[in-house]
Amino acid sequence: MEIEEVRSILVNTLTSDIATSHLRVLLLQDANDTRRVVVEEFKVEFEDGRENIVYNLDTLEGVEHMRTTPFVMAEGSRYRFVISFRINQAIVSGLRFRNKVKKTVLSTNDEIVLGSYAPRSENYVFVFPRHEWMEAPSGLFYRGKFMGRFIFVDDDHVEHLKLFYTFEIKRG
Incomplete structure (x- = not known):
């Protein structure tokens, strides 16, 4: 057969x-899809009910759009990232999410262990931060463009995905 x-x-x-x-x-x-971790969507949700910012990442065009099209948020906005992904072909052990954001001399790094995932057709959803909201900084020094990067890496140090994004903080 x-x-x-x-x-x-x-x-x-x-x-x-x-x-x-x-x-x-x-x-x-x-x-034909040899990727083990496939990130399909990156979303920025706002606590105040403002419209979500959504990037579809299941194509190279979507990844390029995310890299080149900054999103805008007001000073003091409370937000979080929601990332939808699926696992193909084999179990991914010890998946980690690393996020780095920088502007000139300012830089922040976060690393979160997500766990191990089995292949399935439905998406897994990861919310960062998990139980609260992040707050965009306020003040003249913090306004402007920021560059960010997030990486999905596993226990074997295999980098499954590295994505770059930009955003701008404007006066509220």
């Missing part, structure tokens, strides 16, 4: 068997 026949059977079969369900997820993934 060829792989395409197996895929066809799995697509047309409903099952509650866990092993078959897991096999179904693995076989129905895009075999």
Whole structure:
């Protein structure tokens, strides 16, 4: 039986068997996509209900758009990042999220251990910070453009994704 026949059977079969369900997820993934961690969306949410800023990262054009198109936030805005990703092909052990933001001499670094993830067709969602909101700095010194970078790396020091972004803090 060829792989395409197996895929066809799995697509047309409903099952509650866990092993078959897991096999179904693995076989129905895009075999040409060799990435193990696929970040599909980067979103900036605001506590005050302001419209979310969303970057779709499932294409190279989306990644380039994020790198070249800064988002704007007002001084003192309370915000958080929401990142949707999926795991392909194999378990990723000890996935970490590293975020660095800098402006001239100012720089901040954050690293958070996300954990280990198994392949599945549904997205995992990571919210940073997990239980609160970050606050954009206020004051003349903090206004202007910032450059950021986030990296997904695992226990084996494999860098699964490195993305650059820019944003601007303006007077509220």
